[in-house]
Amino acid sequence: MRALAPAVLAALAFAGCQRETRDFRTDPPVLAALDDVAPLPNRIGGAPPDVYVALGQPYQANAYALSEGKRLYDGMNCKGCHADGGGGTGPALLDGWWRYGPDIVSLYVTLRDGRPRGMPSYADKLNSEQLWQVAAYVQTIGSYRAATAATSRNDQMQSRPSENRGPARAPLTEPPSR
Amino acid sequence: MRAGRRLAIGVGLGLGLGGCSGSQSALDAHGAQASALRDLMGLFTVVCGTVWLLVLLALAVAVWRRRASGREPAEPGATSERRLGIVVGVAVALTVLTITGLTFASYRTTRGLTGIADEGVTIRLRGYQWWWEATYQDQAPERVFRTANELRIPVGRPVRVELAGVDVIHSFWVPSLAGKQDIIPGRQNEITLKAERPGIYRGQCAEFCGLQHAHMAFLVIAELPENYEAWRSAQLRAAEPPADPEAARGRDVFLAKSCKACHAIRGTPAGGVLGPDLTHVASRETIAAGLLPTTRGSLAAWVADPQTVKPGSKMPLVPLDADELRAVSAYLASLK
Structure with a gap:
């Protein structure tokens, strides 16, 4: 009994060593299958690909994938229209109001195919995994829900609340008037 | 057995000395800054080595002249007390002088590393996970261009490298040409390179920056000024249309x-x-x-x-x- 207690404590302590895993290499067949979304006819909402579910919906709860999404958000000049999420030429991403649905499949379809009135398609610029990473990041920009993963803070001065804080209780920016 | 041990020691020494030369060694200096650092390293080694030898010598003398066990401790008398005081005082004074001298030498060397007048070439270098982006600056915007993982510099002219970071902390280090300088996101650092003779010098990120930190190297190629100008005008041209x-x-x-x-x-x-x-x-x-x-x-x-x-x-x-x-x-x- 006396020997058991330290063993249990040690096992508990070592359990804390488990870290988020990063998958760097996605096999090309998986990459192809990740593009297999089934959007509804109006292209808002729909079913994610089977492999996305089989992988355990890996992008929204993985800080590395979200950080990659953030890097691509900068690199693909999403800021050019959406600014730091506050919007400009394009709609705001911080106000909790999603023109084409808040779910990840809608965001994926938006990024892949573009939307009317200006949103371009990124299918020829990013592969399917990167599209999922950006979609997951864009979904968490506003953080209205508690999440177990987030990107790190910006090194520059913040123009909006950072991603790695508690969920917002009030709108971060004014929702658009309808 | 003994031969084996001798061989092992010889191989170990050989490997250790192997680090003294080559394209990436602070002891194989090919630039003014690297030479100053190498000289400083030599000064420290000589002074500290001498101090170490003297301390060992004093220790050996003390052990040699030990008192036989069981004898009474020495009677404290006025003369021995004074002698002890002088010895300790001289030792403390020498220590303070040595450390002050070394501090001054180190300050002088590191102060001379930056601030070379007549800035000939300015390169903005950005460290990314895990590569280097170099932008050659110029007054004329059409003479500015971007390249990666390779710097070419003219021999004999000081090159100002402006270091900026984007993701995590990196460190710019070309041991044969200059000291280290960190690249910190949100800060502007700079370092001056000046190569004394043409050659290819390897540099390496010297601050752990993630999984591929070890594979974040670059080359600095020092060339004669006319070759450098030819390279620069070639880099400024757009890519040729494919021939075949x-x-x-x-x-x-x-x-x-x-x-x-x-x-x-x-x-x-x-x-x-x-x-x-x-x-x-x-x-x-x-x-x-x-x-x-x-x-x-x-x-x-x-x-x-x-x-x-x-x-x-x-x-x-x-x-x-x-x-x-x-x-x-x-x-x-x-x-x-």
Whole structure:
């Protein structure tokens, strides 16, 4: 009994060593299958690909994938229209109001195919995994829900609340008037 | 047994001395800053070695002249007390003098590392996970260009390197030419390089920056001023249109696939900023930040499966079939 207690404590302590895993290499067949979304006819909402579910919906709860999404958000000049999420030429991403649905499949379809009135398609610029990473990041920009993963803070001065804080209780920016 | 031990010691010494030369050694100085640092290192080694020997000598004398056990401790008398006081006082004074002298020498050397007048060439160097982006600055905007993982500098002219970071802390270190300088996101640091003779000097990121930190190297190639000017005007030119049909097809594949989203090739519509500028990629000695020599084969291997060649790198796998891969590698290898 006396020997058991330290063993249990040690096992508990070592359990804390488990870290988020990063998958760097996605096999090309998986990459192809990740593009297999089934959007509804109006292209808002729909079913994610089977492999996305089989992988355990890996992008929204993985800080590395979200950080990659953030890097691509900068690199693909999403800021050019959406600014730091506050919007400009394009709609705001911080106000909790999603023109084409808040779910990840809608965001994926938006990024892949573009939307009317200006949103371009990124299918020829990013592969399917990167599209999922950006979609997951864009979904968490506003953080209205508690999440177990987030990107790190910006090194520059913040123009909006950072991603790695508690969920917002009030709108971060004014929702658009309808 | 004894011969084996002697051999092991010899091999160990040989390996240790092997670090004193080569293209990446602080002891093999080829620049003014590196020479000053090497001299400082020599001064410290000599002074500290001398102090160490003197301390060991004093210790040996004390052990040699030990009192026989069981004898009464020495009677404290006025003369021995005074003698002890003088010895301790002199030792303390010498220690203070030595440390002050070394501090002053170190201050003088590090102060002389920056602030060379007549800035000839200015390069803005950005450290990314896990490669280097160099932008050669000029008063005239059309003389500014971007390259990656390789700096060419003219011999005998001071080169100001402005260091800026984007993701995590890196450190710029070319041991044969200068000391280390950290690259810290949100801060502007700078370092001056001045090569005394032509040569290829290897540099390396010297601050752990993630999975591929060890594969974040670069080359500094010091050239005679006329060769440097020729290189610079060649780099300023846009990429030549492909000469043979395979390379032309490679360009079409490059522009149709997602390569263009991150890479720029001047003279084509590709204008990405996330990855290295590939306008003259085949003119550089290495690809993937010093990982592979630039050949058509290594370019093809890198494009085919970057995450196996350099796991974790930001280059994504872009699925290409065999013909497309062959064409793209031919095109990239033609970008001299």
